[in-house]
Amino acid sequence: MYENYLDDSWIRQGVVKRKANYSPIICFETVDPKRIYQLKSFALSDPDFAHIENIFLYDPWDGLGMLRMGSEGPRFEPIKKRIPTQTALSSRTRTEVSTDIQALKAALKEVDSYLKVSPTLFILQNLSEVREYDTGFQAALRAWAIDPYITAKGSSVMILTQDVSRLMDEFTKEFCVIIEVDPSSHDERSKLIESVAMELGVSIDGSKLEAATVAMSGLNLHQIESILLESYQRTKDFDPNVMKELKSEMVKRSKILEVRDPQYTFGDIGGYHAIKDFIIKYMINVLKRPERARHFGLGLPKGLLFFGPPGTGKSLFANALASEVQLPFINLVTENIYSKWLGESGQNMKNAITLAEKMSPAIVFVDEIDRFGKRTGAAAGSAEEETQRVFSQFLEWLGMPDRSAIIVGTTNVPEHLDDAFLRAGRFDYKIPFLYPGPQARHEILMVHLGLTEGSSKKRAPLEIGEDEIGDFLWEEIVPLTHNFSCAELEELIIRSKRIAFDKEKDAIGKQEILQATKTFRIDSSYRKHVVEMCMQQARRFTDDQSFLDAIEEENRMYENSRKSSLAR
16 A cells, blocks of 8 residues: 555545546646555545446556556556467467557557446556557547546546646647646655654654755655665765755756755855845845744745846856855756757746745746747747747746745846836846946955955965955056956956966965956947946836935946046
8 A cells, every 4th residue: 555644635636526527537747656656556445436347557668457456555467468360380270369458559449448338447657758640549538538438437547647748739638637746745755754764763853854854845755765765875864965965966857957055155245235235135134034024914035137247246146145045046947948849848847847836935046037038929830839838937937926936037138038027026126237346346356365254265375465465456456447347357366376376476466466457358348338238227127216226326436436546
């Protein structure tokens, strides 16, 4: 029998739909071996299936068989079909041979009559793709869905698959009941971990159990059990670091999501105090003080949209935000969502959303969110339809009122975003990232030299003291790095290190930093145009006036400081 702690509401949901005559075709979207075993055990033992006389099971590898209850649980018994043959010695001599029913088309034909004449359950598992021309699979489902004899007999067809869209077209799906199966609930994960711990003799207290239960969210039961067993084989314990590593590997196999440990904090980010203060006030404090947030009826923040030119620290800021609020950092790999195979892009997006929500609350980072494009008119072909489907799925996710994922999107070209992305309620705030001003540039240079308290950067070997290098950077380097991006300032320090290395020196001096700065070229005239455009974008897209005022005030101080510097 299946473990009694497993939630069977997904099966009962299908049973209710069948009793209500929605359709005798029930599709469960799961390929978790534990869920498949659970359905078989349920069908063989639950009173809701007591009227069933025959339970057939089809698997592409095993072929067609009968499902029976054995001493150790559900047992598969292959059906042998007797086929008459003629011997080679005499055309008059006929014999019969027994053969398995392996082909799907033959299995459908074999079960067809049983469904119509007696209460029968037909379970199909491990189906990924079927060729309609070879099997007639969809035609059979459509015919069975409206057959009055099948309805009258109480027969059912239950399909277990990862993705119903890979098996049938939209027309055929209209004839079926489709049920998304939760990979695992909090209670199931907790009891599974307890069960495996007891079996292996692993000591696990309440706090450790809760931490492991939360850490395994988003995975199915089979995956969780595998992680527990591998962690035990490697450490003789349920080691949190090993389990986190194994989960990241599993999620990464999807090629759509990556789970990362946040590597940075706000201490690793020089400057941008207006942005830091704003986010701490209206985002981080809400997450860190849930009781007070509930008092005011504030739910989880929906997310942030960062926009601005490349190299201004948008991605770094998203990573640091996850660290500040102590939430998982999930990267949505947008370039891997789209596939050349029809229907796969939509399924990729659906799987990504489902998994991200199961692992939330978390920071879900969507770099280059403008990849999702804009809505167009009527789709011109299958590829365009698929693109529009993915767009609609993502937009629907952004607008979900009960969304648990905190989405942080970045773009260099906010004007390329569809207006629906910018509508109130999609993101809490839209925040511009401009090129750093003088004070910010000084702080960024200090961070990359490892001279900032709270930064994870290793201290660089220097010929002079911290105060002297700080003064030198402010007086000599900051004026020369007008309109440099954060990434370019980091590269400047790297080049200084290379110059010192090449000179066979033991430490970096003023000359190396000055040489790296004077030889670092940017297109100043074009960069000036970019700055003007960024300010226009900030005024157009930023939807909080107080924040925009702070940004513009910082920009005015920056320009005044530059004019004073040039005058001297």
